[in-house]
Amino acid sequence: METLEATAVAQVLSGDRDAFRVLVDAHARAVFSVAFRMTGNKEDADEIVQETFLRAYKSLDRFEARSKFSTWIYRIAVNRCLDFLEKKKIAGTYTISDEPDPEENTIQLPSNDAGPDRLLMSKEAKMKISQAMTQLTPTERVAFTLRHVDGQSIEEISRALKIRENAAKNTVFRAVRKLRVALEPMVATK
């Protein structure tokens, strides 16, 4: 697969636009997943997917053949997400995920979590989390999602967002702290 991708990159760089399709095909779903996890919205994710591939196409000459294309495009996608969230925030429509997923009104817990904590898994908890998520700045939201959902290390987050490792770490800390503040009263009143 990497051979095919390396060939496709080389062909695109030599002027063969159609060769780019191999790269789109190989990574479209993964890019969509990242975009959806960051925005929680299919239309927004679709827009980000297109922007990501356009950006990748235009800056393909900066892709180093030694690195993995999947990592490279992932980073582009993450930055498109960040830009997108920033724009939304400026436009005053930064309300991503403040509505709970209608199909998932209660959060499912693994069975070994039975007990008093289960009571917390209510619609109310979900609303609180959603509201807390909107309190995060775009960078906090992206960094937190990368760490918490995508399982990326602090080091990878710092590389993806082009910030220092300490900054990445502090961004994740801030996000977690804000979320905890939102959840704290619920834990206290149990």
Place this chain on the structure above:
Amino acid sequence: MKHLSEEELILKHYGELKDEELSAHVAGCEECRAELMKLDAQLKQVRVPGVPELDEGYETQLWFKLRDQLPERNVSKWAVWGRNCAMAAAMAVLLVSAFLAGRQSRNVVNSPVVQNNQRKVDRLVALAVGNHLEKSQILLIELMSQGDNDKTDFSATQGQARDLLDANRLYRMSAAKSSDPTVQRTLDDLERVLAEIANSPSDLKSGDVERLQRMIEQQGLLFKVRVVGSRIREQNNPVPAKQQGTKL
């Protein structure tokens, strides 16, 4: 002893606490363990909605949306040179992996993951081969329409044939792993003709063009390339649901 700070607990939660002394402390300290469990429980509640299932034709739809937005590239000599290097590197990787695959083929496990990956690779090979056949077809048509007395510069055509020849070798080996013998045979035939074009003298003598044309004709190559190419294209661009029996 000093307990862990909230930040250290967060790192611990995500498996990024590098300090072994601190990790050892958590293991032995009930207070820190309780704090960590509370944090674990809280963070477990933070979930993002599951990613929705995408249509089977998602990639194709995306490609058609994207294609016209992609600007033409200005290709420099350096880019072409780089491309040739990349192609050579890709060939080397492929040869090594083919060798390793050959050695390991006895132990191949047919797990769903392996099969799924293979399907994906097959599809990418098909996309690349489809594009390759389209370009080869253009070259063959050009050559077939060339008169014997045309004084057109043959070196550009030869350059293209050399690029296509490199790519052809790569795809032929990739296609060898897939199950389609027609694609394999077409690439075999195409490779012989491309090699012939690439290695002909650039100042073609009278009769040379004719010889190449005869070779293409005798093998029915243009026809094969066209048929296999369009079949691959159809497979890669499935017609939306209405033709697959789904109601409108």
